[in-house]
Amino acid sequence: MKNKRNLLAGPYLVWSVAFIIIPLIMVFYYGFIDRDGAFTLENIMAIASPEHSKALWISIRLSLISTVICFLLAYPLAMILANMSVNQNQFIVLVFILPMWMNFLLRTLAWQTLLEKNGVINSVLKFLSLPTINIINTEAAIILGMVYNFLPFMVLPIYNSLARMDHDVINAARDLGANNVQTFLRIIFPLSIPGVVSGVTMVFVPALTTFVISAILGGSKILLIGNVIEQEFTQASNWNLGSGLSIVLMIFIIISMVISSILDKDGEGNML
Amino acid sequence: MSNKLINLSGINKSFDGTMVLDDLNLYIRENEFLTLLGPSGCGKTTTLRIIGGFETPDSGQVFFNGEDITNVPPNKRQLNTVFQKYALFTHMNIAENIAFGLKIKNKSKSYIDDKIKYALKLVNLDGYEKRMPHQLSGGQQQRIAIARAIVNEPKVLLLDEPLGALDLKLRQDMQYELIRLKNELGITFIYVTHDQEEALTMSDTIVVMNQGYIQQIGTPEMIYNEPENAFVADFIGESNIIDATMIKDELVSFLGCKWACVDKGFGNNKPVDVVIRPEDIVLKESGQGTLDGEVTHVIFKGVHYEMEVMAGGYEWLVHSTSMFPVGTKVSISVDPFNIQIMNKPESEDEEATRIEE
Structure with missing residues (x-):
């Protein structure tokens, strides 16, 4: 019986071997050889070159800023949603999820159209004789794109952890003399940390690896590590260097995963 | 205090x-x-x-x-x-x-x-x-x-x-x-x-x-x-709650018999509820108590036997340490101070509590 049920996992197993395991092995294979097929660490060490380490540093910095902004926007919203009844908050959740039904690329292209020098926003501002904004092809535009695209991934896990909190625990804190601020700092926030950690991971990791947002909203003027890797594969056709840099990026992702799994001991936040 | x-x-x-x-x-x-x-x-x-x-x-x-x-x-x-x-x-x-x-x-x-x-x-x-x-x-x-x-x-x-x-x-x-x-x-x-x-x-x-x-x-x-109404009597412990008429002070009539009690001040010929706890009922040999009936169920509960007695058209719940087999003709007797008289619900408040039952 048990074996039969295991067979049901077969299609997925085939899938994951073909499209996850084998590509991963290939990335590692290419990452550790040079163009002639000899073993080398050069592709890995290439991260130390000024242009690569700069791209990695910008990626980390922009992802961190985006993650912090997402957190600051998401936490109050999640609290408001959690304090509403399910009937009340359904509409707001819907409004929130609605853009997610649209293709990621389309959403980002829409922002490009909005932000362009002669784009929608500036046309309106000009029409109203207001000063125009000029943030397309800057770091600010990339951060905006990251925040816009990844915000729901921060809201939902935090909302989950807040909504599942036993209301009597909060009442107990009030009952024991804590005012609203003390209750939040000592009880509500610490109990929501699994959700926060999960949200941070789900924003930080895709933001760190994105190349689409920076390509569209950064106008290929600002290179993130994702763009560098993409160019090595598609333009320079240097699969070895692209693989080597990918491995380095994977190490950073694994580090952030380890940190989050330490903070989220119960795995509570991963219930999205 | x-x-x-x-x-x-x-x-x-x-x-x-x-x-x-x-x-x-x-x-x-x-x-x-x-x-x-x-x-x-x-x-x-x-x-x-x-x-x-x-x-x-x-x-x-x-x-x-x-x-x-x-x-x-x-x-x-x-x-x-x-x-x-x-x-x-x-x-x-x-x-x-x-x-x-x-x-x-x-x-x-x-x-x-x-x-x-x-x-x-x-x-x-x-x-x-x-x-x-x-x-x-x-x-x-x-x-x-x-x-x-x-x-x-x-x-x-x-x-x-x-x-x-x-x-x-x-x-x-x-x-x-x-x-x-x-x-x-x-x-x-x-x-x-x-x-x-x-x-x-x-x-x-x-x-x-x-x-x-x-x-x-x-x-x-x-x-x-001394439960004050049928809800309290019913909710606290087990009880027999019976429709009754207060004939005069210290005398109440229900199930076709007149029973001596100790309550006063309910007026004459007033409808009331009577509550009698199962353990306050004394079963005697047929003809020796106030109301004759027949045992219909017996369950052993450890400390006591729980019996149901059909008497006067009402199924009485009786707790007793002595057992009477099913079919035994018995007679029910209750000490006057164990008959608790309660006013029928009159006010709207109390009425509401009855509807729910």
């Missing part, structure tokens, strides 16, 4: 248009163990939450020591609550849980440490300081919740069905623990439960509630022996 510590005056509360409490008036004396008893939805928990400050009444006032605290938030009230599902802080260990209220009040570390030790000793859990709540059993968690509340030296401890989630044996042990705690601490307990046995065991005063109204207030003995 005479000082009125808490006074609820004209409390009304409804949720989404459903009336939960209707003009509730109640006072609680100092050092009293008062139990709010009733079926679910009777308004007992809402009453407790209004006293604790977690709900605000739609109208009416709550007085504490003569002071109006209706709009005072929970953190400014001199009382503490033990919640139904313990509500321990799962991210803190036991010592931190107990210390929570004291740290908020900026007590010194040595004071807090002494208090933690004292409280854990009081609830028989010495040495549990470093454990986490999830490592404890339900009964232990409940005792921690009590310890966390009492270290703040509240004037009043509110307990919301604190033993509801525990198994029978643990519940009985905890009942004794609570009585001991109450006596050692000398503070007022307000206890909410739907378990009539729990209420009878622990309380000084029982408030029986139904449908948002107080049905009767009294000592456990009064509530059990």
Whole structure:
């Protein structure tokens, strides 16, 4: 019986071997050889070159800023949603999820159209004789794109952890003399940390690896590590260097995963 | 015992248009163990939450020591609550849980440490300081919740069905623990439960509630022996409730017989309810009692036999230590002081309680 049920996992197993395991092995294979097929660490060490380490540093910095902004926007919203009844908050959740039904690329292209020098926003501002904004092809535009695209991934896990909190625990804190601020700092926030950690991971990791947002909203003027890797594969056709840099990026992702799994001991936040 | 510590005056509360409490008036004396008893939805928990400050009444006032605290938030009230599902802080260990209220009040570390030790000793859990709540059993968690509340030296401890989630044996042990705690601490307990046995065991005063109204207030003995209406008689213990007519003082007629009783002042030829507890019925040989009948069921209950006797067109519930086999012709006899006369529900309030049955 048990074996039969295991067979049901077969299609997925085939899938994951073909499209996850084998590509991963290939990335590692290419990452550790040079163009002639000899073993080398050069592709890995290439991260130390000024242009690569700069791209990695910008990626980390922009992802961190985006993650912090997402957190600051998401936490109050999640609290408001959690304090509403399910009937009340359904509409707001819907409004929130609605853009997610649209293709990621389309959403980002829409922002490009909005932000362009002669784009929608500036046309309106000009029409109203207001000063125009000029943030397309800057770091600010990339951060905006990251925040816009990844915000729901921060809201939902935090909302989950807040909504599942036993209301009597909060009442107990009030009952024991804590005012609203003390209750939040000592009880509500610490109990929501699994959700926060999960949200941070789900924003930080895709933001760190994105190349689409920076390509569209950064106008290929600002290179993130994702763009560098993409160019090595598609333009320079240097699969070895692209693989080597990918491995380095994977190490950073694994580090952030380890940190989050330490903070989220119960795995509570991963219930999205 | 005479000082009125808490006074609820004209409390009304409804949720989404459903009336939960209707003009509730109640006072609680100092050092009293008062139990709010009733079926679910009777308004007992809402009453407790209004006293604790977690709900605000739609109208009416709550007085504490003569002071109006209706709009005072929970953190400014001199009382503490033990919640139904313990509500321990799962991210803190036991010592931190107990210390929570004291740290908020900026007590010194040595004071807090002494208090933690004292409280854990009081609830028989010495040495549990470093454990986490999830490592404890339900009964232990409940005792921690009590310890966390009492270290703040509240004037009043509110307990919301604190033993509801525990198994029978643990519940009985905890009942004794609570009585001991109450006596050692000398503070007022307000206890909410739907378990009539729990209420009878622990309380000084029982408030029986139904449908948002107080049905009767009294000592456990009064509530059990002299229920004021059919709801109370039915809810507390088992009983035979029979339609009757009060012929005159100390004489009542039901099921075609006249019975001597000890109640007066109901008027002449007035319809009343009569309640007779199963253990107060004496079964005699046929023809020797007031009403003849026949045993229809017998169940052995351990301490006594539970029998059903068909007599006068009514199925009587009888508890007795001597057994009469099914089919035995018997005669029912009741001592006059064991016949409890109750007014028929007249007012709208009481009517509402009957419809629900």
